[in-house]
Amino acid sequence: MTSTQIAVLVVGVIAVIALGAVLILQNRTKKLRARFGPEYDRAVAETGNKFKAEAQLEKVEKRVSSYPLKPLTGADRDRFQQSWRAIQAKFVDDPAGAFVEADQLLGAVMLARGYPPTDFENRATEISVDHGMVVEEYRAGHEIAIRHSQKQATTEDLRKGMVHYRALFDELMREEPAPIRARAVGQS
Numbered sequence: 001m002t003s004t005q006i007a008v009l010v011v012g013v014i015a016v017i018a019l020g021a022v023l024i025l026q027n028r029t030k031k032l033r034a035r036f037g038p039e040y041d042r043a044v045a046e047t048g049n050k051f052k053a054e055a056q057l058e059k060v061e062k063r064v065s066s067y068p069l070k071p072l073t074g075a076d077r078d079r080f081q082q083s084w085r086a087i088q089a090k091f092v093d094d095p096a097g098a099f100v101e102a103d104q105l106l107g108a109v110m111l112a113r114g115y116p117p118t119d120f121e122n123r124a125t126e127i128s129v130d131h132g133m134v135v136e137e138y139r140a141g142h143e144i145a146i147r148h149s150q151k152q153a154t155t156e157d158l159r160k161g162m163v164h165y166r167a168l169f170d171e172l173m174r175e176e177p178a179p180i181r182a183r184a185v186g187q188s
Helices: 003-036 040-046 050-065 076-091 097-112 120-131 134-151 154-175 178-184
Strands: none
Touching: 003 040, 003 050, 003 120, 040 050, 040 120, 040 134, 050 120, 076 097, 076 154, 097 154, 097 178, 120 134, 120 154, 134 154
């Protein structure tokens, strides 16, 4: 082989390796976008770096995979559904009280599902692993809760907050979400 042939071969091997790396990174991005939904874009915007954001999301994904997440029992599901209906009925006479109770009920449902108690930011990020399409609803509801705690939320804001919370509540009430089934058989 001549030195020119060797150089062409080396360049070809490097090109194949680079192409493989690009394809691996594109697949990683596609997988994380699909799994985390809007939380992916939020993480990229917050870190200012796609690779750093993806590393953080993979770390959260790994952490959540170690949690003993489980579907609700029939009794828990019924109890939580009854509580939600009572909270909604209470909203007419006491919007502020109902909204606070809805926030607390979401926390109880998350605990019953196996999510550990933690601060809001960690909980929202962890919820996004399996419920990426509704985590923005949770965040929007939480923003209203913050305004409410500062006495800056109107009754209409509280109503919207209830709607946001309802989206996550409904998602958590599903009989057995696909991600939980996948974990049960050892997949992620």
